[in-house]
Amino acid sequence: MAEAPSRPESRYGTRPTMKDVAARAQVGLKTVSRVVNGEPGVTADTVQRVQEAIAALGFRRNDSARLLRKGRTASIGLVLEDLADPFYGPMSRAVEETARAHGTLLIHGSSAALPERERELVLALCARRVDGLIVVPAGDDHRYLEPEMAAGLATVFVDRPPGRIDADAVLTANFAGARAGVAHLIAHGHRRIAFVGDRPGIHTAAERLRGYHAAMAEAGLAVDASWVALGPTGPDRVGPAVRALLEGPDPVTALFTANNRITVTAVRVLAGRGLPVALVGFDDFELADVVSPAVTVVAQDAAELGRAAARLLFGRLEGTARAPERLELPTRLIVRGSGETPPS
Amino acid sequence: MAEAPSRPESRYGTRPTMKDVAARAQVGLKTVSRVVNGEPGVTADTVQRVQEAIAALGFRRNDSARLLRKGRTASIGLVLEDLADPFYGPMSRAVEETARAHGTLLIHGSSAALPERERELVLALCARRVDGLIVVPAGDDHRYLEPEMAAGLATVFVDRPPGRIDADAVLTANFAGARAGVAHLIAHGHRRIAFVGDRPGIHTAAERLRGYHAAMAEAGLAVDASWVALGPTGPDRVGPAVRALLEGPDPVTALFTANNRITVTAVRVLAGRGLPVALVGFDDFELADVVSPAVTVVAQDAAELGRAAARLLFGRLEGTARAPERLELPTRLIVRGSGETPPS
DNA sequence: CTCAGAATTGACAACGTTGTCCAGGGCCTA
DNA sequence: TAGGCCCTGGACAACGTTGTCAATTCTGAG
Structure with missing residues (x-):
């Protein structure tokens, strides 16, 4: 009877792993890891052998596995009401820009203003172990986030304050x-x-x-x-x-x-x-x-709302614990004509 | 000398794992897994003990680990030019909606119309092993995606055709x-x-x-x-x-x-x-x-562009291999006045 | 030529989960 | 009461990577 390896059906065919590269380069697994990550302590000769094997096999490091090992995901979640609303475009963009500067990816979800869907999305992101979360609340009770935040999840609320919990928030005046x-x-x-x-x-x-x-x-x-x-x-x-x-x-x-x-x-x-x-x-x-x-x-300033939220988030991720903060951004009256029409 | 376990500094404090739940419920690790996933073959009594332990510890399954084991990530990447452009809002929204229906998360990236950044983002998403990719191209040479697609990455291009490779595309007429x-x-x-x-x-x-x-x-x-x-x-x-x-x-x-x-x-x-x-x-x-x-x-119809692309992508993810397809969506002339002004 | 010390390399466990498979116990039938 | 079967539960390996640490090789000095 042939043995049946427990390889689950994979989405991405069979991609080469470091093990495959190691075998081909006649080298230890860890050496491949070192080369891939540019760590020192590998002779130029070995580096080249490994790199050839990498090129030959079309290897690309699996960051999901890497980050599991490292204990972080280098991704943050952004939950808002509706991406198609022009108000959120610049905000998302600003968050994304800041995330990029921190080598972090952005996972996006729209709640469609439904509290239930907000919860669902947020918890899905928690399950993925995003490093942080930026939320435009749809619901008004966020106690469901308490265990997550206690476990160290950084969370910032934008545009509207969190409900029934204490957390960072960036609001407009x-x-x-x-x-x-x-x-x-x-x-x-x-x-x-x-x-x-x-x-x-x-x-x-x-x-x-x-x-x-x-x-x-x-x-x-x-x-x-x-x-x-x-x-x-x-x-x-x-x-x-x-x-x-x-x-x-x-x-x-x-x-x-x-x-x-x-x-x-x-x-x-x-x-x-x-x-x-x-x-x-x-x-x-x-x-x-x-x-x-x-x-x-x-x-x-929607963009500034996003930027401030992202700044707060990464501050919390990098720094030590501090009390939740509430920022309020000023508005600007732009006079164009319609507001100056006298009463008829 | 105290032993130093190799626990890397973690982003999220120390979250309980299935192992912890198992210990607390006086039960095997796999039994916890079964309960969490609603698999059959566990007595009501055991289920309850496990669920109590889960509640007491505030356990939440780590989907990153789960998906690593399963060989897919249940996420797709969307790379476009600029989220703040109102044209892309409805498109992203439509993609997200379809992804949601497939239990898939959406990772978002803006290329800012820079080919170099498009490449960077796309490859970062590949490294995360997203199940599929929807790209609004910024560059005109996508041969860098060949190894990825050969390895099974489903890719759909939107709004503009891919450069120098053959792949699914959804375009406007x-x-x-x-x-x-x-x-x-x-x-x-x-x-x-x-x-x-x-x-x-x-x-x-x-x-x-x-x-x-x-x-x-x-x-x-x-x-x-x-x-x-x-x-x-x-x-x-x-x-x-x-x-x-x-x-x-x-x-x-x-x-x-x-x-x-x-x-x-x-x-x-x-x-x-x-x-x-x-x-x-x-x-x-x-x-x-x-x-x-x-x-x-x-x-x-930006939304339809996104919907069609997502449909194509999930079709490819679920179905068998087929030749790349090119869709062209019709435009609609909307007569409002400015186009009917006679020459002066 | 020998040996210390540095440089290079690889074996192994671990991250948190799921798939496989086997053990033990209870129950039914003969 | 023995034998067989089903039900439950757990041990173990695996997913693909990185951290630890020990083994090996190389270098140069005495």
Whole structure:
């Protein structure tokens, strides 16, 4: 009876291993390892023999095995809501850039804003033993990460704070930014200002709404409940909501739209109407300067959000333990025209 | 002398292993493995003991080790130019979605359009033994992948064909799309039509240019060399180039812009001028319908590009060997106004 | 020519998991 | 009660690499 070696069916045919190289070069396994890693203590002659064998066999070191032995994976995980959202592009890019500088690969996952999927993805990444994790939270309870972090997993939350655990976080000054944006509208004479925002369960949405209320209160303006429209950010909801705000018996004269998707839908609706309505949006977006009127926005720096998070993460990976840190990045009001339209 | 075990400094503290769980549950190592993987042949009693130990220690299976043993990594690599480019967002998203459906993680890398970096990234992914690879090529010589593919690495190229090797590819009908776009301008009475494009070394750019020439030739129109402006797609180059086309003694009456970045810059330039100039752009972009006039575009479906590539990749991973395939996805002319402006 | 010391090399275990296979115990049947 | 079978559980090797350490060879000085 022939013996049946326990080689499981492999994805990648049969790739040569160091053992194969060693056999071919008539050399010990460890010597091959030394050559591959450029370690000293191998004669030029041996190096050449090994390198010839490597070339002949088309050997490439298996980093998965290597990193298992080394006890780290040289990879970090990034979990966000949706890669297709233009807000996350520059953020991912910045994280990736920093990772690259640290010789680290980036594993990517989109939660589609579903807490369950966020959890699933994060735990899958933990199982892979990523060295660190950057998360844009979808859920509001991250206690499931406690054992992982206790075991040494570095984690940084971005854009929204972690829920029910203490951890590093990099946030935008949502409250202050929204307040400034609304105050800008007030300064240009508006009194009846609507707030079109995301579901209030989302931290950023709640903070921006708080900023709106603060600005109104500071100006001594009462807020009519009908001026605040919260809900999903798809055009299906936002389009009708904006139209309703403008078509009532006593319409608002200005809109504060609380994120880029909402702003873009509002711009579409406004473009289809004659009357000029003032508009300030949270988040900058491409072509904000080209539509007419150009859109005044409270801009946040998505790339800097990613860079800061990555910096924090690698700091934690390289340094010693320290207390969780919370960074808040300022926003920038970009005046372009739509926010300076006087009330009609 | 105390013995010094060869435990390398680990990234993640000391996480419990199956061995630890086995010790605590007073059970063999393999039994723990069976419980963790839900394999049959373990009494309910033993299962419970093991599960208690798992919970008590906060054990989580190390998938890196698992996959090393299994001979696959359940991950695929995606290398593209720049995650921050809005064109790649939907594409990545589609790839990720498909990967998710196959229980596979996505490792991401941006080449920044540098062939050297593409190679570096791709080879790093090969060293990790990703099961498959989706590449938007930056370079034009991919022979370095030959040994990898011979060893069984599934590879699919997207958006641009591979260079000097034979492999799966999913492309857009660049030639046909550009020809249709330019023909559209010709049908609306234009004779002096400029082409503003990317560096001609890039396959998509060359194909679109070829489409432009074909449409002009089919209409019996001669092309003045000064109408063709090729180069980097940054605003620094494109802005002046567009202005030059419109300000000569004998200016063009229409522009065909060969990708989204160029189109957006052109829109900016045109927005700053009185004269209406016809414009058709390759690639759709957000707010193309809102700027004025709304921009007529030759749209390609980035998400479908990603989906098709992922489908091809997983087909290859699951199926038997087959000859490399080349898919070409059609474009769609979206008429919005800017392309129907008559010549002035 | 001999021997110390340095340089080179390789055998072996370990990283954390899974596949193979065998041992032991319980149960049923004859 | 003996024999056979099934069920459960565990020992061991293997995945492909690196760390440790001992064995071997080489060098040069005395």
